[in-house]
Amino acid sequence: MDVELIAVGAREDVLRRIRTSIGTPAANAPAIEAEWNTLPREYNRVGSLDREAVLEMLDERLRDYDASVIRIQSGAVAETIAKQLTERGKHRLVIPKGLAEALGEALPAGFEFVVDEGLSTTELDSFEGVVTASTVAIAETGTIVLQNVAGEGRRAPTLVPDYHLCIVRAGDVVENVPEAMTRLAATASLATTFVSGPSATADIEMTRIKGVHGPRFLDVILVT
Amino acid sequence: MSGAGLDPRTAPKFQVAARVLVGDSQMRKNVRHATKVIQTKRAKVVAEMPDWQKLREAGQAIRQHTLRHLDFYLEQFERNCTAAGGVVHWARNAEEARQIVIGLVKSSGAMGESPTEVIKIKSMTTEEIQLNKALEEAGVHAYETDLAELIIQLGHDQPSHIVVPALHKNRAQIREIFMREMNLPDLGGTPQDLADAARRFLREKFLRVKTAVSGANFLVAETGGVCIVESEGNGRMCLTLPETLISVAGIDKVVPRYQDLEVLLQLLPRSATGERMNPYNSLWTGVDPTQKGGDGPRTFHVVLMDNARSEILADKEARQTLQCIRCGACQNACPVYQQTGGHAYGSVYAGPIGAILTPQLMQMHHAQSLPYASSLCGACYEVCPVKINIPEVLIHLRNKVVKQQSSGFHILANPEVMALKAVAQVFRSDKVFRVSQKLGRLAELPLSHKDGQGVGWIDWLPGMLGGWTQVRDLRVMPKQTFREWFEEREKNKQGANNGR
Numbered sequence A: 001m002d003v004e005l006i007a008v009g010a011r012e013d014v015l016r017r018i019r020t021s022i023g024t025p026a027a028n029a030p031a032i033e034a035e036w037n038t039l040p041r042e043y044n045r046v047g048s049l050d051r052e053a054v055l056e057m058l059d060e061r062l063r064d065y066d067a068s069v070i071r072i073q074s075g076a077v078a079e080t081i082a083k084q085l086t087e088r089g090k091h092r093l094v095i096p097k098g099l100a101e102a103l104g105e106a107l108p109a110g111f112e113f114v115v116d117e118g119l120s121t122t123e124l125d126s127f128e129g130v131v132t133a134s135t136v137a138i139a140e141t142g143t144i145v146l147q148n149v150a151g152e153g154r155r156a157p158t159l160v161p162d163y164h165l166c167i168v169r170a171g172d173v174v175e176n177v178p179e180a181m182t183r184l185a186a187t188a189s190l191a192t193t194f195v196s197g198p199s200a201t202a203d204i205e206m207t208r209i210k211g212v213h214g215p216r217f218l219d220v221i222l223v224t
Numbered sequence B: 001m002s003g004a005g006l007d008p009r010t011a012p013k014f015q016v017a018a019r020v021l022v023g024d025s026q027m028r029k030n031v032r033h034a035t036k037v038i039q040t041k042r043a044k045v046v047a048e049m050p051d052w053q054k055l056r057e058a059g060q061a062i063r064q065h066t067l068r069h070l071d072f073y074l075e076q077f078e079r080n081c082t083a084a085g086g087v088v089h090w091a092r093n094a095e096e097a098r099q100i101v102i103g104l105v106k107s108s109g110a111m112g113e114s115p116t117e118v119i120k121i122k123s124m125t126t127e128e129i130q131l132n133k134a135l136e137e138a139g140v141h142a143y144e145t146d147l148a149e150l151i152i153q154l155g156h157d158q159p160s161h162i163v164v165p166a167l168h169k170n171r172a173q174i175r176e177i178f179m180r181e182m183n184l185p186d187l188g189g190t191p192q193d194l195a196d197a198a199r200r201f202l203r204e205k206f207l208r209v210k211t212a213v214s215g216a217n218f219l220v221a222e223t224g225g226v227c228i229v230e231s232e233g234n235g236r237m238c239l240t241l242p243e244t245l246i247s248v249a250g251i252d253k254v255v256p257r258y259q260d261l262e263v264l265l266q267l268l269p270r271s272a273t274g275e276r277m278n279p280y281n282s283l284w285t286g287v288d289p290t291q292k293g294g295d296g297p298r299t300f301h302v303v304l305m306d307n308a309r310s311e312i313l314a315d316k317e318a319r320q321t322l323q324c325i326r327c328g329a330c331q332n333a334c335p336v337y338q339q340t341g342g343h344a345y346g347s348v349y350a351g352p353i354g355a356i357l358t359p360q361l362m363q364m365h366h367a368q369s370l371p372y373a374s375s376l377c378g379a380c381y382e383v384c385p386v387k388i389n390i391p392e393v394l395i396h397l398r399n400k401v402v403k404q405q406s407s408g409f410h411i412l413a414n415p416e417v418m419a420l421k422a423v424a425q426v427f428r429s430d431k432v433f434r435v436s437q438k439l440g441r442l443a444e445l446p447l448s449h450k451d452g453q454g455v456g457w458i459d460w461l462p463g464m465l466g467g468w469t470q471v472r473d474l475r476v477m478p479k480q481t482f483r484e485w486f487e488e489r490e491k492n493k494q495g496a497n498n499g500r
């Protein structure tokens, strides 16, 4: 079936109806932009806490949503990854391209790290977990933001395996959502995922249950 | 309810349906419990935000601005989405949208194969157009992947809430449905057991089915990007793993810029599920041009659907209906919804938002009883994250209904018309939003009577709310609400006004 032929003229019709309904003559782009610039934005656009309080808040809110958090000093990333994977009993993990560079340290020995070069969904399903870096983290909401860049990679590898170990650098932690969106604006068109705790649902009697389809376990290493 | 879709054109009047449904004490218990839990969670995370009222104001302003320039922003979205490799389609109405989706699904198979299955993310827009039924008739089975939608689908039931569609079912009822429909001889009864069963049931479908259908929370005009918020990861599965993704969005879903999400992504999760942020938000723009092993689907379609929205836009008083971001907070806060549950509204949009949206989507030809499914207490307005003055729109729509039906049986409508006129005056003169409560008292004047103790009671609401008032008499609203009393006292005490 040729989909093009189903609703011929719909675009023009819908736009015409909208214009008639709005009732005022169409404004031009600069006028609309000027109007957008005057919209009230009196909410907190920048945070007010000091660095340590922001990191504390991220730590607390991640835990509140069932993620576990390990805080370390830089230089200890590889050994912490090894420790955490051993504790979780994970051995075979998928990683994005450029992870070691993003972390600034080589990955620990003793594990099988497979770089995602376009693995199929079924292949991804055979891994015990995934290790990635992150672009931004939001303290106020306990959120980690992943984008399709080196060290974070495509969306599927952080979704299909049941375990996600994510490394967050303190310098990438912001206090609130507007600060995060400001940082993300330059790369707005990259595929982006906000992760706030492991997969969950409250669909049954409003009881929050951890782990439905996405990774059921999320560990965060916060590097100062 | 039967497996037939909730269709406002054939649904019984709210008064009739409500009369039947308030007799279902299990359903009422489930709904009361769920709405209470969400309201408590919401209140807690809203109280954490000192700038909540400023966020609401910004949210309202962004949505109003978008509606004022809707044609501009839709065209901008189309341009940018197309440039990023997406394909944009337009549909005047539900039928066109259904046909476009069916056509796209059928042509989405590799090597000329026509798929017989799709996976779906919960979407009220596709519920509104009864897409699953149309797909089924075209030989395509749609697997709902959201836990609540799965419960509804397997239970041959209908959604009763826009965020938590199965909140009218409890765990025992869900267990029964799952055992029967998934052929499980044995299944534990905890929510965790039930969620695990859903995970196992759907996993194979996520890995196998190559075409997905979704709705959209926000379309970003500036980037051509689309945003979907969800909890379970089923959304991410549908958005990421298939070869083809088809997103159906009402034309009201567009927002001007990426930066505007900083407001809406704060308002929506806190209002909808009482979380600071829902577990997953996905944002993507068109398709990844990488030939092999790219990120996400290779083909991406957006269907922009009007379906009476452009008519709502023409009604200056009711236009604000289109500001809605479908958080469901008004449903949880509504004393009528808490009693009747969602099905009484005869529409996938229940509660206060349904009471104003559904009749307008029907161009006032059907669902005329819904604007009366409210006591105008104003609770919906108070929680609405984008400040839609629902009581005001309800009154406006009642006025329309009364005008429409001004001949015939509606003798009793006359006093209401008078009351409505009085109310219109109040609205023009009073700048405080809680006027809606005063308004409720005015609107009910011609209908109340005093009992022996001189206490006012309403035992008959204009035709429509009858289903509710036949079960319980409704106390007329007090002359002064608690808040008004409290504030007056505070004002007298310190001369300050803490109004929002």
Ligand code: SF4
Pocket: B271, B323, B324, B325, B326, B327, B328, B329, B330, B331, B352, B353, B380, B383, B384, B385, B386, B387, B388
């Ligand atoms: S009307 Fe307001 S409160 Fe109700 S669903 Fe829409 S945005 Fe939420």
